[in-house]
Each structure stands twice: as structure tokens, then as C-alpha cells.
Amino acid sequence: MIVENVLFAFQEVFHWKNLGLMVIGTTAGLIAGSIPGFTITMAVVLTLPFTFGLSPVEGLSTMIGVFVGGLSGGLMSGMLTGIPGTPSSIATTFDGFPMARKGRPGLALGLGVWSSFFGGIFSAVLLVTLAPSLAKIGLEFGPWDYFALVLFALTITASLSGETLVKGIIAGLLGLFVASVGEDEINGVARFTFGNETLESGFDFLPVLIGLFAFSQLLSDVQDTEKARRPLMSGVEAKGVRVEHLAAIRIILSRWVNVVRSSLIGVFTGVLPAAGGSISNILAYDQAKKASKNSSEFGTGTPDGIIAPESSNNATAGGALITMMALGIPGDVVTAVMLGALLIHNVQPSPSFITENPDIAYAIFIAFFLAHFIMISMQAFCLRAFLLVVRIPMYMLAAVILSYCAIGVFALNNVQDDIWTLFVFGLIGYGMKLLGFPLAPMILGVVLGHVAELNLSRAISLSGTTDQFLLDMVTRPWALFFLIIAAFSVVFPWYQKARETASWTLAYLPALMICLAVPLSMMDGWPRTLIAVVLALGAVYLLVRSARRGWSVSTDDAA
Amino acid sequence: MSVSRDTIVAILLLAFCGVLWHASYDIEITNYGTMPSTVWPRIVIVAIGAFSALLLLRSLMLREEPADDAAPKAPFFQRYRNAGIIYALFLLFLLTLPTLGMHLGGALFVFLALTALGRPSARLIAVHALIAIVSIGVMWSIFTFGLRVILPQGDILPI
Numbered sequence: 217m218i219v220e221n222v223l224f225a226f227q228e229v230f231h232w233k234n235l236g237l238m239v240i241g242t243t244a245g246l247i248a249g250s251i252p253g254f255t256i257t258m259a260v261v262l263t264l265p266f267t268f269g270l271s272p273v274e275g276l277s278t279m280i281g282v283f284v285g286g287l288s289g290g291l292m293s294g295m296l297t298g299i300p301g302t303p304s305s306i307a308t309t310f311d312g313f314p315m316a317r318k319g320r321p322g323l324a325l326g327l328g329v330w331s332s333f334f335g336g337i338f339s340a341v342l343l344v345t346l347a348p349s350l351a352k353i354g355l356e357f358g359p360w361d362y363f364a365l366v367l368f369a370l371t372i373t374a375s376l377s378g379e380t381l382v383k384g385i386i387a388g389l390l391g392l393f394v395a396s397v398g399e400d401e402i403n404g405v406a407r408f409t410f411g412n413e414t415l416e417s418g419f420d421f422l423p424v425l426i427g428l429f430a431f432s433q434l435l436s437d438v439q440d441t442e443k444a445r446r447p448l449m450s451g452v453e454a455k456g457v458r459v460e461h462l463a464a465i466r467i468i469l470s471r472w473v474n475v476v477r478s479s480l481i482g483v484f485t486g487v488l489p490a491a492g493g494s495i496s497n498i499l500a501y502d503q504a505k506k507a508s509k510n511s512s513e514f515g516t517g518t519p520d521g522i523i524a525p526e527s528s529n530n531a532t533a534g535g536a537l538i539t540m541m542a543l544g545i546p547g548d549v550v551t552a553v554m555l556g557a558l559l560i561h562n563v564q565p566s567p568s569f570i571t572e573n574p575d576i577a578y579a580i581f582i583a584f585f586l587a588h589f590i591m592i593s594m595q596a597f598c599l600r601a602f603l604l605v606v607r608i609p610m611y612m613l614a615a616v617i618l619s620y621c622a623i624g625v626f627a628l629n630n631v632q633d634d635i636w637t638l639f640v641f642g643l644i645g646y647g648m649k650l651l652g653f654p655l656a657p658m659i660l661g662v663v664l665g666h667v668a669e670l671n672l673s674r675a676i677s678l679s680g681t682t683d684q685f686l687l688d689m690v691t692r693p694w695a696l697f698f699l700i701i702a703a704f705s706v707v708f709p710w711y712q713k714a715r716e717t718a719s720w721t722l723a724y725l726p727a728l729m730i731c732l733a734v735p736l737s738m739m740d741g742w743p744r745t746l747i748a749v750v751l752a753l754g755a756v757y758l759l760v761r762s763a764r765r766g767w768s769v770s771t772d773d774a775a
Numbered sequence: 776m777s778v779s780r781d782t783i784v785a786i787l788l789l790a791f792c793g794v795l796w797h798a799s800y801d802i803e804i805t806n807y808g809t810m811p812s813t814v815w816p817r818i819v820i821v822a823i824g825a826f827s828a829l830l831l832l833r834s835l836m837l838r839e840e841p842a843d844d845a846a847p848k849a850p851f852f853q854r855y856r857n858a859g860i861i862y863a864l865f866l867l868f869l870l871t872l873p874t875l876g877m878h879l880g881g882a883l884f885v886f887l888a889l890t891a892l893g894r895p896s897a898r899l900i901a902v903h904a905l906i907a908i909v910s911i912g913v914m915w916s917i918f919t920f921g922l923r924v925i926l927p928q929g930d931i932l933p934i
Contacts, residue, residue, distance in 0.1 A: 269922040405812040615888035673810040
């Protein structure tokens with residue numbers, strides 16, 4: 217059965233039309249990722265209107281191409297100009313730019329491109345092996361557990377969104393509210409329509425998303441008149457640069473530990489809802505620096521400083537896809553858009569997604585592998601295209617893309633009201649950005665609002681009473697598990713700030729481990745009990761070690 | 776004493792919650808044995824209210840917002856001029872959509888946006904007109920012929 221599905225998926229993905237779309241998607245992603253001010257999310261969001269006319273496999277393959285291309289495209293501008301194309305390539309510039317300035321731009325680009333490739337392939341292998349297993353665990357979830365999982369997704373998104381936690385949570389809650397406008401799925405009752413008939417069907421998710429992300433981003437990009445009128449980049453010297461493929465591969469293979477470690481960091485970060493490549497590339501760079509015997513060379517153009525961020529940011533994509541495919545929860549905003557693309561085709565992502573839609577699931581696996589090969593082969597061409605695109609002023613791109621947003625949003629449902637939704641949410645998104653509210657939690661709130669309400673309703677019905685529901689939430693192992701990590705994720709920003717100064721932070725990790733050991737020990741099967749015991753023992757060890765050191769936070773650094 | 780931006784935002788959010796709470800009484804209560812339709816939105820409204828109150832408290836306790844940068848900021852109108860122009864033009868595009876249709880309206884929007892944001896010069900105006908016609912023409916063709924989407928037709932040019 218699996219072989220049949222894989223063969224069928226191969227047929228679909230390697231169809232000439234799909235291959236053509238993937239090449240276009242990856243190329244577009246590479247170019248969009250290389251332009252500062254453009255984000256990968258925006259590139260994927262703008263691809264969305266095209267996908268409704270395509271089959272699910274074609275649409276998702278194109279979006280995966282854009283996603284993978286975008287993650288690798290950021291390195292071009294970062295290395296050649298010192299300005300990262302996307303936030304997921306920030307750490308790449310730390311060593312990529314100095315190496316290019318030292319006269320080795322070809323090697324710097326080669327290291328970046330091939331590290332992206334190896335990181336991506338590593339995460340693709342993990343995606344294929346882990347997603348079906350994780351989906352099996354997901355099948356154990358009841359409505360209580362799903363409701364708790366959504367709470368966790370929102371709290372972790374808010375705490376990792378880089379802004380203040382309170383604003384992040386408010387943004388997430390506003391997203392939940394937006395999702396509740398219109399006819400309620402459970403009882404068919406209209407809510408918050410204020411007498412407006414067009415609001416009865418609620419806000420369509422995709423115009424909201426395009427408005428919040430693309431529209432508001434474009435307005436931010438043209439806010440400064442002088443900057444908007446200048447070419448996107450000036451003084452880019454890349455004529456005659458040849459990517460040194462073989463030399464780069466040799467160097468990367470000789471530093472395979474760094475590739476594996478960074479890729480693992482990338483996958484783990486991607487699995488967490490909303491923690492994307494912008495976080496993983498810096499984490500991986502930091503870990504590579506700490507692990508290196510020549511840490512003082514970091515920042516001067518060392519290969520390890522390019523390998524770590526680039527392999528981790530591409531690996532993040534695989535991690536995000538694992539969460540989406542196994543649990544039906546978007547791993548980041550890009551996968552939230554992909555989730556929207558699946559919904560256009562009436563495919564509901566859930567733990568049963570892989571078993572119910574094996575053709576699409578295996579096609580996603582194969583397309584993710586294939587996109588990395590396309591990315592490698594298109595890099596040289598895109599370097600030339602990048603040099604042409606950066607001559608265009610931002611205001612020209614912004615005006616054209618805004619009109620495209622309007623056409624694309626209309627094309628999704630053939631409804632003019634959707635353009636009004638785009639307009640209103642463009643305004644809201646721009647305002648929220650100006651006021652320091654992160655947009656990622658709001659997007660997740662809009663996507664997960666229905667899931668949360670539906671599961672809350674089911675859970676209350678099954679529990680019988682509200683009291684019993686509350687009791688179930690803390691006695692069901694998975695629900696308790698997610699509630700615990702949700703609670704710890706709320707405290708995480710304070711922990712991160714105080715990590716090297718306050719002694720209470722030494723108890724954070726052990727406390728989390730002990731708390732997680734409780735629901736794990738309540739679960740069936742000896743492996744989980746074993747994990748619970750290991751976690752508890754690990755926590756005790758950490759506590760004893762900290763106590764012996766007198767709860768001093770700077771012991772390691774001082775040593 | 777100056778009031779910080781977060782304080783104003785928090786107060787507005789609290790007022791918004793009040794409006795939503797009041798509007799939640801208009802939601803029909805059904806008797807299907809399922810969770811009433813008011814429960815979930817009210818949970819969300821209460822949570823928004825609670826966190827807005829927290830934001831208000833925090834902004835009052837901190838009193839002053841951290842400055843984004845030391846450089847002096849441009850006047851309000853100048854800072855948000857471009858965003859304002861784009862919104863006004865987009866609103867105009869939406870209002871005239873039934874008359875002008877997607878092709879004419881879209882081309883006009885792109886042309887006006889480019890001209891408003893770009894440098895004032897006769898040569899650039901010609902370039903902007905060309906960009907507007909070509910970009911909308913290409914997009915219109917892709918969606919109409921490639922994706923078989925009938926884009927909104929105007930009264931002036933019903934195609």
C-alpha cells in the first residue's frame with residue numbers, strides 16, 4: 217500500500233506540469249528571499265491565489281518550492297551586500313559577508329547553498345520518518361488534548377514572537393475573535409455581524425492573511441519616501457562570481473558534525489509552532505561558535521559560521537511541515553498558509569491526514585526533497601536575476617504587488633467583499649505593526665480559532681459538565697502535557713531575559729522536566745514511563761548540581 | 776503628564792471589549808444540547824479584556840515608553856504620508872470597481888500609486904503609465920485565460 221502511494225505520488229510530482237511549477241516556484245522564492253523587505257511568508261502568501269486553480273499536489277508543490285527557495289535566497293544579498301534578504305539569513309551575514317569581502321564570494325555562496333541543501337535534505341529525511349510516527353501519537357488525542365494543544369500553540373507563538381508577551385497574547389486572542397465572527401459552525405448562529413449580511417459567512421482566512429501580512433508589509437516598505445524611491449540595493453558587485461561548488465562540498469563534508477547539529481536545531485525549532493528560521497539560524501550559529509575550538513574566528517569569515525545558520529534555516533522547513541502534517545497545527549506562518557491551501561481543496565489537516573490523504577502526504581514528502589535539488593540547480597540563474605531585480609525601486613514593486621493582491625484575493629472565491637476584507641485587515645496589520653503587536657500570533661489565532669472552539673464544544677459535551685471538563689483537562693495525560701508546556705512557555709521570555717543573572721532560572725528547566733514527567737508517567741506503554749523516569753532523574757541531577765554550586769548563575773562563564 | 780502609546784491602546788482595547796461584550800447579548804441562544812454560541816466568544820473577550828488591563832497596568836507603571844532610536848522623528852503626516860496615500864487610492868479603487876472594473880481600476884490604481892510615491896518627472900510618469908498597463912494587462916491575462924477567473928467587469932469597459 218505504501219509503495220503504491222509512493223509511486224502514485226512520484227507520478228504526480230514528476231509530471232512535467234508540476235515540475236515546471238516547482239521550478240517557477242523555487243526560482244520565485246530564491247529571488248523573493250534575496251530582496252530585503254520581502255519575506256518568505258509574503259512570497260508564499262502571494263503564491264496562494266494561483267494554487268486554487270491547481271490540484272492540491274501542484275499547489276502545495278509550488279508553495280514548497282517557494283518556501284525552500286526563499287529560505288536559501290536570503291543568503292545571496294546577505295553575502296554580497298551584508299544585508300540579509302530574510303530574517304532567516306541574519307546569522308549567515310556574520311561570516312558570509314566577511315568571507316566575500318576577503319575575495320572568496322564564490323566559496324561563501326557555495327557554502328551557503330550547499331549547507332542549505334544538506335540541512336534541507338536532513339530535515340526531509342526526518343520529515344518522512346517522524347511525521348507518520350507523530351501522526352500515530354496524534355490519533356490518541358481527544359478534544360481536550362486538541363484544545364490544550366491549540367492553547368500551547370498560541371502561548372508559544374506569543375512568547376517567541378520577539379515582542380512583548382502581553383501584546384503577543386492579545387494579538388493571538390484577537391485572531392481567535394476574528395475567527396468567531398460570522399455563522400457559528402456548531403449551532404449555525406450568526407455572531408458579531410452587527411446587521412451586516414456579508415459578515416454572516418465570517419471572514420475568509422486567506423484575504424485576512426494576505427491583508428495582515430502582504431498588504432501591511434508593503435506599506436511598511438514604502439513608508440520612507442526616499443528609501444522607497446532608491447533601487448532596492450546599490451553597489452552589488454557580483455559580476456563574474458562563480459559559485460565554488462566542489463570546494464564548498466568538501467569543506468561541508470569535513471564539518472558534518474556542525475551540519476547535523478545545526479540541522480537538528482533547525483528541525484526542533486521548526487516543530488515548535490511559530491518558531492521559524494529567524495530563530496533557528498541564530499541559535500545554530502551560537503551553538504556552532506560555542507562548540508568550535510576556534511570560536512574567536514567567528515565573525516571573520518569562517519566556514520562554520522556559514523554552514524551552521526544555512527543548514528539550520530532550511531531544516532526548519534522540514535520541522536514545520538512535520539507539525540502540520542502530523543497534527544494539523546501549523547509549525548509557522550508559512551505552513552499556516554499551506555494549511556489554507558489544503559482547505560481550499562477541502563482537505564482538512566489532522567492526525568489522520570497522512571492515512572486519509574496518502575497521495576498528497578507522500579507528494580509533499582517528495583516535493584520537499586525535489587525542491588532542494590531544484591534550488592541548487594537554479595542558484596546560478598537566480599544570482600543573475602537577483603542583480604537585475606535589485607535595480608528596481610521598492611515603490612514600483614509595492615504598487616504592482618498591491619494590485620496583484622487585490623486580483624489574487626478576488627480570484628480565491630470570486631467575491632468582491634474579499635477585497636474589502638483585504639483592505640480592512642491590511643489597515644489592521646499595519647496599525648498593529650506600528651503599535652508593536654506581532655502578527656504571527658494573530659494569524660495562528662485566525663487559523664486555529666475554529667479548531668479550538670470545535671474541540672472545546674466536543675470536550676464539554678463529552679465531559680457532561682464544566683466541572684468535569686476542567687477535571688478532565690488536568691487528568692488526561694496529553695491535555696495536561698500541553699497545558700504544562702503552555703504555562704512554561706508563558707514564563708519563557710522572563711527566563712530568557714534573566715538566564716544569566718537570576719538564580720531562579722536554574723530551577724526553570726528542572727521544574728519543566730519534573731512537571732512533564734507527571735503526564736508522561738500517566739500514559740500507556742513503557743517507553744513513555746521510561747522517558748518520564750529519565751526526565752525526573754535528569755531534573756534531580758540538575759537541581760543537585762546547581763545546589764552544589766551555591767545557585768550561582770555565572771559558574772560556567774566564569775570558568 | 777504625557778500618556779504613553781500603550782496606555783491609549785490598552786484603553787481602546789478595553790472599550791472594544793465592552794462593545795463586543797454588549798454585542799454578544801445579540802447572539803441567539805439555541806437549545807440543541809451543545810455548547811451555546813456565546814460561550815467561546817465571551818471567553819475570548821474576557822481574556823482580551825484581562826490582558827488589555829494588564830497592558831494598561833504595565834504601561835502606567837513603566838510610565839515612559841522606551842525610545843526606538845535617538846534620531847528625531849519626522850512629523851506625523853510626513854511619516855505616514857505614503858501609507859495614507861496608498862490606503863486612500865486603494866479605497867478609491869474599491870469604490871470605483873463596479874464602474875471601472877478590475878482592468879481599468881487596477882491600472883489606474885497602479886499608475887496613481889506609482890506617480891504619488893515616485894519622483895515627479897514627465898519621463899517617470901510615462902514609465903509609470905507603461906508599468907501600470909503592462910502589469911495589469913499581464914495579470915488580467917493570466918487570471919482570465921490561464922486560471923479562467925472572470926475578474927470584475929466595469930460599466931465602462933465590460934470585458
